[in-house]
Amino acid sequence: MPSTPAAPSTPVTSSGTASGGSGGGGGGPSPSDTGGAGPGTGGAGGMSGGPSNVTPMTFDELRTFLDTPGKGIASCFSCHEAGGCLPQVFKNDDTLYDTLMTHMITRCENKLLVVPGDPENSALYRVLHGDTCGTVTRMPQGCYASDDPEQNTCITDDVTERLRLWIEMGAPK
16 A cells, blocks of 8 residues: 655655656656555644654755645745745745744744644644644645645645654754
């Protein structure tokens, strides 16, 4: 059922597929897919106690994820950097880690983007996972949650679970 998690050097896109591979766009599982419930649909329940073979994301993988467009959706950096369509929050440079650890999102109940050890109080995890966070909608903005992987444009559960694990283990750089 679950397949082997992606190696740390395999970038993961917001649609949950590994990038940099053979270029095929098929709907089958990628090396980063871990089985489980399939694409994220938000809502309650969380992923605590998820598949034991899911590996935490690394900071470098998170940086790559934030910079990789998903299926029909722009990359996080393209909207959240200077000149993006959403408030400037972070940029892909040497300040990214510190920004993730110190930037408070007022529209998300004044939560920090990342609270090491506490994914449920980390704005980044909450909005990507699909949880309500103040007045911030699920990100990426305008994504379409579907059980059909071909139609889903939201971040998949396998990716948000890897992010949750990284935050839970203290969000190491």
